[in-house]
Amino acid sequence: MANPAKAKGTAWESALVAYLREYHNPDARRNAQMGRLDIGDVSGYYLHAVEAKAEKSITLSDYIAQANREAVHAGQPFGCAVVKRRMKGTADGYVVRDVATDVRLMTRFRDAEELLKEYNFSVWFEHDQHHREAA
The missing domain is CATH 3.40.1350.10 (Trna Endonuclease; Chain: A, domain 1)
Known part of the structure; x- marks a missing residue:
């Protein structure tokens, strides 16, 4: 090139x-x-x-x-x-x-996790533990 x-x-x-x-x-x-x-x-x-x-x-x-x-x-x-x-x-x-985009993204993540926690707590808990361990 x-x-x-x-x-x-x-x-x-x-x-x-x-x-x-x-x-x-x-x-x-x-x-x-x-x-x-x-x-x-x-x-x-x-x-x-x-x-x-x-x-x-x-x-x-x-x-x-x-x-x-x-x-x-x-x-x-x-x-x-x-x-x-x-x-x-x-x-x-x-x-x-930009901050506006990041806030929209984090709000989407928060809302999705709250929905999952409400719908199936054990699946949310396993998901949460997996990602905390990966950090």
Whole structure:
């Protein structure tokens, strides 16, 4: 690839997809660029449009605005930027959202857990214990 910045971005997207496939969703994939109707760089991060960024100068406000626009285009409720951390592996990257998006996400999680707890306490309890141990 002739453009080193593009090659760096492609490598980060590919590393992110490999990580998501191993730990989150085996169907994660890179998306084709679609211009002004872009749906994000990566699909398969549950409920999110992902804007993957691997740049020397980090501009979070631009990344978040882009991710939120692309979430609308992708029909996803949440957008996030996944930013490469220099000299670190994929797991050390940053997932970034604005506070409004994060509050909507946490509210959805809270409501879903409350529903599960009410519907089937023992299943919720096992789920809760599993995720507490994984932390």
